[in-house]
Amino acid sequence: MAHMGKRYEEAVKSVDRDRLYDPEEALALVKQLAKAKFDETVEVAVRLGVDPKKADQQVRGAVVLPHGTGKTVRVLVFAKGEKAKEAEAAGADIVGDDELIARIQQGWLDFDVAVATPDMMGAVGRLGRILGPKGMMPNPKTGTVTFDVERAVQEIKAGKIEYRVDKAGNIHAPIGKVSFETAHLVENFHALMDALQKAKPAAAKGQYIRSVAVSSTMGPGVRVNPTKAVAVVS
Incomplete structure (x- = not known):
């Protein structure tokens, strides 16, 4: 097992491992315990009551966080003609078609999110x-395959994140930086939880949000x- 640093060990002592915190209190504590010399990302881990091996229990989608992620995102768009313009x-960082595909096939990956018009797919x-294993492949379920490229680019730039259940039934997603106000992290947190609740598969039985x-x-x-995590979900 890897040795934990003194800062981490001290931070762990401040967390009651047997307690379930309210979201606001938990996020305020996360901010308090962040001691790194950089602006750390605040992340959420959710264990869902689904069986990812079954096609009808996949959980995947996207949500625009009201206060963004605090990260500058480089958006690439595969489009031609008027859609490229x-x-x-709309603010896309890289726009192109066949020549862009060739560059990526040669190993170039200097972007964070890819969007494509349906005719380019x-x-x-x-x-x-190449893009699939990195979670960067355009997908209609996350709104990244669309003719409304203006909206897609603007939403991503505004703080849109994607989420996808892993093989163990977990979701991991960023909701901001420790420099954010606690209230803004709480609002981003509830936006994500709202999206997950609405994405609940009809085939999922029993408790959906496990932890x-x-x-x-x-x-x-x-x-x-x-x-409490889903208490404000309508």
């Missing part, structure tokens, strides 16, 4: 083996009361 006007599909924890990049996890 629309993407550029026949060609973009060749990048599945929730929040943490900073270098800090310990703080467990959140699942009931």
